[in-house]
Amino acid sequence: MHPLSDVFRRYAVYHFRTSSPLYECLSLAAADDHGLLELAAQAGPGQPQPNMLSGAVHYLLLRGVDHPLRHFYPSLTSNPGDPALAFALFKDFCRAYRDALLPLLRGNRVQTNEVNRCAYLYPAFCRIYRQTGRPLALIEIGASAGLQLLWDQYSYAYGTGEVYGGASAALHLSSEPRGGIVPAFLRQLPPIADRVGIALHVVDLQREDDYAWLQALVWPEHRERRLNLEKAAGCLKRRPPRLIEGDAVGLFAGTAAAMPEDAALGKEKSGRQI
Structure with a gap:
């Protein structure tokens, strides 16, 4: 088992479940995907990997990357698709844009201003x-x-x-x-x-x-x-x-x-x- 598997499952249950159905589904599925967990592991020391991976993908989509995954994000469409169907496209997005995701994961930090x-x-x-x-x-x-x-x-x-x-x-x-x-x-x-x-x-x-x-x-x-x-x-x-x-x-x-x-x-x- 990958060392980040439990991290993604905990985030799905204790963080995403009550407020982000999309991230809950993606995090649960990613917990069993070695390639995505290896990508998330590129986040900087002390950074929460599920938040960093989700944020990096969201960043590229908000910046205009054209990929079918965007149709599952309520921040990008008024009629988002079923979150349970998003994972295959999420995985494809991470594969296609790995080179763009890596510097975001390695160089950025989770710094929300609530x-x-x-x-x-x-x-x-x-x-x-x-x-x-x-x-x-x-x-x-x-x-x-x-x-x-x-x-x-x-x-x-x-x-x-x-x-x-x-x-x-x-x-x-x-x-x-x-x-x-x-x-x-x-x-x-x-x-x-x-x-x-x-x-x-x-x-x-x-x-x-x-x-x-x-x-x-x-x-x-x-x-x-x-x-x-x-x-x-x-x-x-x-x-x-x-x-x-x-x-x-x-x-x-x-x-x-x-x-x-x-x-x-x-x-x-x-x-x-x-």
Whole structure:
């Protein structure tokens, strides 16, 4: 048995099953295909091979590669075929475009920017501002493209009938509080003194290839996530945050020391801000 067989089966069951029927079917079938597993094994160290292989194929299709496989992707057609019938074409695609897939697998990383997380950052930052009365200074560790640093450029709804944040914002995020506790939302956005992101590998959305790779990492069925990424990227291009490429272990102290002294410092690690 190939060492990646169980990896692909686990991804099919625990990751893809509830949100991507296409990737579930492809991952289950690929788990028994030695050639595809060898191709996926070319992903860089520490990278999730099922996500990398799926993302690399999706990237080429989004970039216009003409192959019948595209007719099974909801991101590329309004009437996709039955996912259970896609594997033969997926295997053929990987064979035909192996030379184009290899540099993507070896050189890229899984770096998603899930802007929906900002829906819980907003009430958290409202609380910090209410408690401190000080403008916020934000340092995001693992910033990728920095889309979450622009949380104050988006608007929010929490089932209260009110819209918070920028009422005319291009990106509107909805969330539903659970557990019977509704956070205290501020009608006015907490002021931001400064913001900066640190990442080992910065994603530059001014570069077409970087943006296309982020798009490809969104699973084909996730239309809302794809649209949110597009709108957030538009906000970033109009007001790009400061991003530093390097190891946060060595860069954090100096970055924090350079923040305004009268600001409340918010730190983010692994996609979660506090």
